Amino acid sequence: MVFYAYLKNSTDNWSYRYVITFASRAVADEWWRAVSTTTVVKFSESIRRVNAQFYTHNTGQANATDSLTTNRVATQFLNKMFFTLLNDLGFRGLSIIPSPEHFVDHISGNSFFIRSKVSPYDYWYCPLSSNFNASNAVYVSRTERTRFRVSLGDRDTAGTVMIGSDEIVITLTTVNLSMSVIANSGQAIVSSAPTKSRFKFSDLLSRFTVGPTSYKDDQSLDMKELIYTDDGEAEWELA
Known part of the structure; x- marks a missing residue:
């Protein structure tokens, strides 16, 4: 079942806001592992996970959407997820993503x-x-x-x-x-x-x-x- 998350620009409150659609919740966690551990430092420093359905990226360093097409980042997920650009703040539009009926974050040590x-x-x-x-x-x-x-x-x-x-x-x-x-x-x-x-x-x-x-x-x-x-x-x- 598909899984959704929000992504916002960490340096302002109006631009480069996305909904991410993952093929599954497992794909979401695997993508995060890939971008957070990549040796392409501008991506590992740009993208942050607030929780399982909310991420930030510093587009001055790297736009998270480019993780799917940049070598040694997360190209293996190109056909397992996609980004939908949302309206900027002035247009007031925001797609509301569904919350899972049951969700527990798979955090090591918990x-x-x-x-x-x-x-x-x-x-x-x-x-x-x-x-x-x-x-x-x-x-x-x-x-x-x-x-x-x-x-x-x-x-x-x-x-x-x-x-x-x-x-x-x-x-x-x-x-x-x-x-x-x-x-x-x-x-x-x-x-x-x-x-x-x-x-x-x-x-x-x-x-x-x-x-x-x-x-x-x-x-x-x-x-x-x-x-x-x-x-x-x-x-x-x-x-």
Whole structure:
């Protein structure tokens, strides 16, 4: 689904104002990564991200629209986004972009609930045992939920917008346990000594699926196993 953002000139309040149309929210974050880390310094210094739907650019340094046609900036997004120039301030015209029904900014180091897109009452849940050094299974539940911290795993990058290709670590916010998976079954767990502690950010959103319902004393619990698999479901979102 397309995603929109405003872009304004940082040096005045009337010129070079745009609506940006991205092919998806992921494309918006990936474009920002490209322009904010480019070695073409005039672009990395010109364009600023106020939030996911609001950017500024200093057109005296570089116009953000030129990022799509300037080598080593963001030419890979030429057919994934476009800019629409708005009327200047004197004409009073302004297109109002739609706000997403659900939106959470994917900022490294923040804590999130993780839920199903198609069944938004289903959340990831980790009932901790009394032994915090043991492995604890992660489930999907409609009555309980657990907050997880999601961070880039390769460096101190708190505040960085995460994109699908990034390596991440997923930890609990209350105790020092990291997300992992059991090798032979793919069941998701948290552990103090994880065998697999790094995932792609895209894995979190698309490579987990719901397993069998859990039982105790022959009674069905409101929990289903969370399974990591190559054939996962693109149905998870941060909340």
